Amino acid sequence: MNRIILNPHKNKEDSLWIKDILDGKKLGKLTFKNNEIKIKLKAQFKSYNLKQEALMTYQGTWGNYYQEFIKDYNQEFCDTYIYDFPLFIESARLKPCEKDMFDRPTLLHPAAKKAWRKMKKAAKKESIDLQIISAFRSLEYQKHLINNKLAKGINMEDILKVNVLPGYSEHHTGCAIDIGCKGEAILEEDFDQSEAFGWLTENANNFGFYMTYPKDNTTGICYEPWHWCFKSN
Numbered sequence: 001m002n003r004i005i006l007n008p009h010k011n012k013e014d015s016l017w018i019k020d021i022l023d024g025k026k027l028g029k030l031t032f033k034n035n036e037i038k039i040k041l042k043a044q045f046k047s048y049n050l051k052q053e054a055l056m057t058y059q060g061t062w063g064n065y066y067q068e069f070i071k072d073y074n075q076e077f078c079d080t081y082i083y084d085f086p087l088f089i090e091s092a093r094l095k096p097c098e099k100d101m102f103d104r105p106t107l108l109h110p111a112a113k114k115a116w117r118k119m120k121k122a123a124k125k126e127s128i129d130l131q132i133i134s135a136f137r138s139l140e141y142q143k144h145l146i147n148n149k150l151a152k153g154i155n156m157e158d159i160l161k162v163n164v165l166p167g168y169s170e171h172h173t174g175c176a177i178d179i180g181c182k183g184e185a186i187l188e189e190d191f192d193q194s195e196a197f198g199w200l201t202e203n204a205n206n207f208g209f210y211m212t213y214p215k216d217n218t219t220g221i222c223y224e225p226w227h228w229c230f231k232s233n
């Protein structure tokens, strides 16, 4: 649930670089002077949320804060809080990527986009046409997804068998991609019978992509052969 790391500044003892945890890109600087902490983010990365994350990462309180934030955010969905999945945070950096299989625009973290483009190209050379089914999803989108199902009369217990609550989807990170291939099963276990899946199993790791929910995984989420996530090297 961290988007950043704080690294010492070579020349300034009172400063730390705020860097993107995935590719080390400098997002800003944290300076402490006379017991005061100042955070300066580069113009294109300025956001209240990221500033809070930098401050709280420095203070060691970010993990707890985000946990509470998501609890509050999901109040309307859960009265008694017994939801025990790993938390994820919305990416602070997103780049438009190609349209998905259903012609919708997609967004990915720049590092994930770069790796995805490389992997897609390599697969294409072997006549495997990898397609995005779903990439980045915001907290709001996830909320909307669940509210839509509730509005259709589906009960929460059944919804949570196939969807996670906002804050718990790896798609928030901008690094997870549901991958498909024309003519193959979409978001179904049978995707693992496809040539595309065979290719991914052999090659995806070389591009930094890993299957998050393999068979018999212990996360509590069912087998998802289509869901691959870019991890930093």
Ligand SMILES: [Zn+2]
Residues within 6 Å of the ligand: 171, 176, 177, 178, 226, 227, 228
């Ligand atoms: Zn997914």
